[in-house]
Amino acid sequence: MLWWNVKRLNSANERAAISAAERLDASKEPRAVDALIRATASKSSKLRKAAVIALREIGDARAYESFMVRLNDEERDGQVEAIKSIGKLRDERAIGPLMLLLKDFACTDIPGGYRAG
Secondary structure, three states, X not given: OHHHHHHHOOOXXXXXXXXXXXXXXXXXXXHHHHHHHHHOOOOOHHHHHHHHHHHHHHOOHHHHHHHHXXXXXXXXXXXXXXXXXXXXXXXXXXXXXHHHHHOOOOOOOOOOOOOOO
């Protein structure tokens, strides 16, 4: 039911859209990547977060730019999920932006994290 979940990502019903992202996460279906990337730009912080998590689980490098944009998410949870996702991709282009962002995080925000001087 890939097509159905992709369609539901655009639902005006936030719960339905989040549920669709979670189902796509569980399916780890690479054909859903483009739709999930679009969902990372949603007005709903909960949908953005669910889409980032789904993309992380799929592990497709096409999501890199979306993860980088989410580093500036207005919600801290969204930023943390983006950091985890970038880490899973192991893309060296992210090192500089991540180091800059690290200065904004307290040691309690990221397990094993530290406060940069």
